Amino acid sequence: DEAGKGVSGAVVALNRRPGLPDDPDPRPTGEPLRRTVLSNAEGRFEIPVAPQGKLTLAVKAQGLIPLQGFEVTLPRPDSAPELTLVLRRGARLEGQVTTTTGEPVPAVRIVAGSVSALSDAEGLYAVEGIEPGQQEVEVYHPDYKRLSRSLRIEEGTNRFDVELEAGVEVAGRVVGEDGSPVAGAHVELATTMSRSELTLTRSEVRQRRKYDALTGEDGGFLLHPVAAGQYRLQASAPGLAAAELDQPVVVAGQRVEGLEIVLHQGATLSGKVLGLSADELAAVVVTVHGETGERPVSVDAEGQYEVRDLAVGDWRLRASLWQGERQAEARVPVGSSDRRLVRDLEFGQPVTLSGRVLFDGEALAG
Numbered sequence: 001d002e003a004g005k006g007v008s009g010a011v012v013a014l015n016r017r018p019g020l021p022d023d024p025d026p027r028p029t030g031e032p033l034r035r036t037v038l039s040n041a042e043g044r045f046e047i048p049v050a051p052q053g054k055l056t057l058a059v060k061a062q063g064l065i066p067l068q069g070f071e072v073t074l075p076r077p078d079s080a081p082e083l084t085l086v087l088r089r090g091a092r093l094e095g096q097v098t099t100t101t102g103e104p105v106p107a108v109r110i111v112a113g114s115v116s117a118l119s120d121a122e123g124l125y126a127v128e129g130i131e132p133g134q135q136e137v138e139v140y141h142p143d144y145k146r147l148s149r150s151l152r153i154e155e156g157t158n159r160f161d162v163e164l165e166a167g168v169e170v171a172g173r174v175v176g177e178d179g180s181p182v183a184g185a186h187v188e189l190a191t192t193m194s195r196s197e198l199t200l201t202r203s204e205v206r207q208r209r210k211y212d213a214l215t216g217e218d219g220g221f222l223l224h225p226v227a228a229g230q231y232r233l234q235a236s237a238p239g240l241a242a243a244e245l246d247q248p249v250v251v252a253g254q255r256v257e258g259l260e261i262v263l264h265q266g267a268t269l270s271g272k273v274l275g276l277s278a279d280e281l282a283a284v285v286v287t288v289h290g291e292t293g294e295r296p297v298s299v300d301a302e303g304q305y306e307v308r309d310l311a312v313g314d315w316r317l318r319a320s321l322w323q324g325e326r327q328a329e330a331r332v333p334v335g336s337s338d339r340r341l342v343r344d345l346e347f348g349q350p351v352t353l354s355g356r357v358l359f360d361g362e363a364l365a366g
Contacts, residue, residue, distance in 0.1 A: 001064065002088055006043020010061035010087070011036060014047050016054075050074055057085065063128040065090040066114050090115070090129035092157045093137070097123040099166035099225075108162070109140040112153070142209060143167060145227045167225020168251060170211070172259025174219045174235045181219025182263055185237040188212050189223050192230050192248055226251050233259060241266030241311035244291075266309030267338045273303040273319050273328070275347035280321060286345070288332070290315045310334050310341075319345045326350065 001007055016033040039045045039061075052074050059067040064087040072083065097108045097119045104123030109116055112130045119125040132155050139147040144164040151160060174185040190210040211223040215235075231249045236242035240263040249256060273284055278301065286297040286305055291313050299305045299319075315332040328345040357364045 002086065006041070007039060007061045007064065007087060008041045008043065010039040010043065010045070010059050010064075012039060012045045012047070012085075013058045013060075014050065015056045015058065016051050018053070059085050059087060061087055061129070063090060063092075064088065065129050065131050068114070091132050091153045091155050092126060092128050093130055093151075093153065093160055094124075094126040094157060095159055095161040097125065097139070097162040097164065099164050101166045103166070105141065105144070105164055107141065108144075108164075110162070111138045111140070112136075112151075139164070143211070143225055143227065145209070145229065165228060165253075167227050168253065169255045169257075170223040170226045170249065170251065170259070171255070171257040172221060172233075172261070174215050174221065174237070174261050174263060176240070177262065177264050181215070181217065182235075182237050182240065183215055183217045183219060185215040185219070185221075185235050185240075185263065186212065187215060187221045187223070187261075188234045189226065189231045189249065190234075192232050226256075228252055233261065235261040235263060236309075237263055239266070239309065240264065241309050243311060264312065264336070265339070266311060267334045267341055268306065268308050269310055269315070269317070269332060269334075269341045269343060270304070270306040271317075271343045271345065273299055273305065273345050273347070275328075275349075276303065276321070284319050284321050286317070286319045288315050288317050312336050312338075317343055317345060319347070321347070 014035045033051055035047055037045050037047055054071060054073050057070040057072060067085060067087055070085060076083070093110070093112050097105045099105060104121070106119055106121045106123060108119040108123070108125070110119070110125050110127055112127045113135050115127055115129045117125050117127040130153050132153050135151055135153045137149050137151050137160065139162050141164070144167065147162065147164065149160070151158070170189060174182045174187065176182055188210060191208050209227060209229065211226055213221045213223050215221045228251050231251065233245040233249050234242060243261050243263050245259065245261055249259065269288070273281065273286065276284060281299065281301065281303050284299060286299050288295050288297055288307055288310070290311065295307065297305050297307045312334050315334060317330045317332050319328045321327070326347060328347050330343045330345055332341060332343055334341065
């Protein structure tokens with residue numbers, strides 16, 4: 001540390017990303033290498049069989065500011081002094097996480113710069129090793145809305161108490177087509193997103209929240225605590241098609257009740273994947289896509305497949321080989337009266353591309 005005292009139990013990570021020599025625009029090549037060791041009681045560490053070349057070291061220890069991107073070239077000259085990494089004492093941020101009704105919230109992650117900590121059963125937390133200065137402090141918990149604050153962190157101990165909006169109860173029931181309760185149904189309440197999940201930013205992904213419950217014998221379910229927001233409500237049960245509530249569930253500080261999802265008898269889709277060898281059948285990936293998402297489909301050695309509990313709607317059946325190099329698709333509309341449907345997926349004959357490789361007009365083998 002700054003006083004010259006060895007730091008025990010520090011995590012020392014060696015990183016090496018090989019690149020092309022004399023590359024004006026350094027581009028990574030090959031597989032990256034990472035090795036991690038702990039320092040001993042005197043602060044010393046040893047990484048055996050270290051690779052040669054330019055490497056970077058990162059060090060992390062309790063209460064100290066992490067060291068990132070320390071460059072070193074191996075082997076070092078015999079005349080070089082012992083490699084010494086100095087960590088500075090960081091600031092401390094402490095406080096308590098409670099709801100707006102005063103209840104402590106455990107298991108909340110508080111992130112300040114490159115360090116973080118979790119709150120305990122009393123909602124108390126302490127983040128150590130923070131770089132003094134302006135820091136973005138973020139607060140995460142799957143049941144509450146993400147919180148972010150820009151704080152001026154001073155040397156020593158800083159205080160930041162967090163108040164999360166108290167969640168409310170969301171209640172309802174799951175029933176069958178005849179109105180009878182469906183026990184043991186899986187209910188999921190998840191935040192709605194206006195864009196495809198593939199295009200969500202990291203910040204938007206962090207703000208996603210999801211709540212799960214199983215229905216009781218009366219088909220009823222209770223989710224708590226649910227933070228304010230707009231959600232989609234889905235339910236599924238064995239032997240029945242999954243369903244989603246037509247309208248989004250809006251939570252705005254008051255208990256939401258009286259929700260009802262009706263599960264219908266699902267359709268069974270079966271068929272065979274044709275036009276592939278036994279080896280290709282072992283590698284083929286079959287999925288079925290619909291409004292409620294994507295489902296994997298198992299295929300046996302003979303190419304037979306079966307998928308159960310398909311909801312009413314328009315489904316697309318797809319078989320893919322070699323990460324999409326060859327594909328076969330079929331559209332499968334499912335009506336309310338459909339119970340069993342059959343669709344085969346047939347791969348056409350592959351195209352062969354041939355040619356010659358020449359170098360200076362001569363054939364180049366291999």
